Amino acid sequence: MPSQRGFSRADRVVEQIRRELADLIRLELKDPRVSLVTLTDVEITPDYAHAKVFYTTLAGPDQRAEIDRGLKRSAGFLRRELGRRVRIHHTPELHFVYDNSVERGTQLSQLIDAAVESDKPQ
Template identity: 65%
Template sequence: MPKEYSRSARVVEQIRRELADLIRSEVKDPRVGFISLTEVEITPDYAHAKVFFTSMTGEEGVEDILAGLRRASGFLRCELGRRVRIHTTPELHFVYDRSIENGNRMSALIDKVIAEDRSRTGADDVEPEND
């Protein structure tokens, strides 16, 4: 029977959950604000972790958020070491995740093309066929 959920995947998910909780409840730096952790990637030796985040404010202020996260990274790593029992607590590298913004932009473009197509063909007057 194959493994459904590997150990590294469980560790990555636990790191993401713990970091999200620590950032929300313990980091007092006002630059960090409202962020959401979208993904964590960890090296096989657990020495480094890339922590992807997105901001509720979009791309504005990302540099300030990154500066706040970098400043808090030592504290976060120390607290993470207390909460997650692994042989090496990874060094944290924060990366802004643009995938949500890109997805929203693509969705808006698709909606625009559909609306233009409907206005050209008069599709608003036609009811969809039932199969």
């Protein structure tokens, strides 16, 4: 049942997980491969067993593979620390997924700009 503010408990848990993971990655994670990472969304299963953590980065495609490996290698540490910070019955397994929506948005914007420029009278 939605609360008075319109957010379900799951929505609040997802937002807290995203916030805590962002802090952990920024302040606690020592893996040099994981840098310039922004968490864009978290999706959690109804039983809280698994969480998809969507991220984006300003690093190039060559560094993205390293960042992905670093995040996957750090998932156990991040899950343990998350369990200490977030009070839920079961701390979810973390699955990191690259979010290409920012990249795709930039490409679409460039295509629109090029189309507008080509439509201008010469």
